[in-house]
Amino acid sequence: MHRPLIIALDFPSLSDAKGFLTDFGKEQLFVKVGMELYYQEGPSVIQFLKEQGHLIFLDLKLHDIPNTVYSSMKRLAELGVDLVNVHAAGGRKMMEAAREGLEAGTALGQSIPKCIAVTQLTSTTENVMRSELLIERNLLDVVVEYAALTKKSGLDGVVCSSLEVPVINNRLGTEFMTVTPGIRQASDAVGDQARVVTPEKARELGSTAIVVGRSITRANDPLQTYKQMKAAWEGVQV
Numbered sequence: 001m002h003r004p005l006i007i008a009l010d011f012p013s014l015s016d017a018k019g020f021l022t023d024f025g026k027e028q029l030f031v032k033v034g035m036e037l038y039y040q041e042g043p044s045v046i047q048f049l050k051e052q053g054h055l056i057f058l059d060l061k062l063h064d065i066p067n068t069v070y071s072s073m074k075r076l077a078e079l080g081v082d083l084v085n086v087h088a089a090g091g092r093k094m095m096e097a098a099r100e101g102l103e104a105g106t107a108l109g110q111s112i113p114k115c116i117a118v119t120q121l122t123s124t125t126e127n128v129m130r131s132e133l134l135i136e137r138n139l140l141d142v143v144v145e146y147a148a149l150t151k152k153s154g155l156d157g158v159v160c161s162s163l164e165v166p167v168i169n170n171r172l173g174t175e176f177m178t179v180t181p182g183i184r185q186a187s188d189a190v191g192d193q194a195r196v197v198t199p200e201k202a203r204e205l206g207s208t209a210i211v212v213g214r215s216i217t218r219a220n221d222p223l224q225t226y227k228q229m230k231a232a233w234e235g236v237q238v
Helices: 014-024 035-041 043-051 066-078 092-105 126-131 139-152 162-172 199-205 222-234
Strands: 005-008 030-033 055-062 083-087 114-118 157-159 177-180 209-212
Touching (some): 005 222, 014 035, 030 043, 114 177, 139 162, 162 199, 199 222
Parallel strands (some): 005 030, 030 055, 055 083, 114 157, 157 177, 177 209
16 A cells, blocks of 8 residues: 555545545545445445445444454455454454454455554543543553554554654554544644644654545545645645
8 A cells, every 4th residue: 555645535425425526537546434424325335436446444443352353354355445444442352353354254366455453543632541541551652552462463554643653663663554544734623633733744754644534525625635635745746
């Protein structure tokens, strides 16, 4: 996966997602399908996006007992998506089961979907982690330890804030994927994200991929905004 900008299709229906994608013509995109859209439309949204030639990150953040995660990942692999995820808080056995399920569900000759683990949501603050999640260690330590556990479990990388990428890269190497949401243009509102950076900053910090939602999907000109943010992420002039 070559350092993509992934567009989060955070829409309530497939018709809304189709309307958004119309402006992009035949350009191949890397898109994220989250809970809202997938739970509304099911596999049909994946089928449509594949028919359009797009790469797909199916963002369902599985977190359950290992057997359930194994069976679920086996089914998700059959959809032919490119990237899936779990919560690292589910532990090593669960993450290993996720990998095994993907291997079992991938058809012969097809590529096994990459699997990454959420460390801490980018909406999580130090205070929330300590007072509500009852985790006493500091946020960065927890993220890095969860990342290390993810790598030990045989997964491909993590979802984290770009702010945490340098420490993760230093400890686990740059081949270990760091997929980073919480990306905004400097002029955008932060919204419900607590740990945010610009595309330029994410590139400087060493993120493998960035996930951009509202900055593009709610822009007056989504295609132009996508091109601008992609250029900033890639470090090229528009």
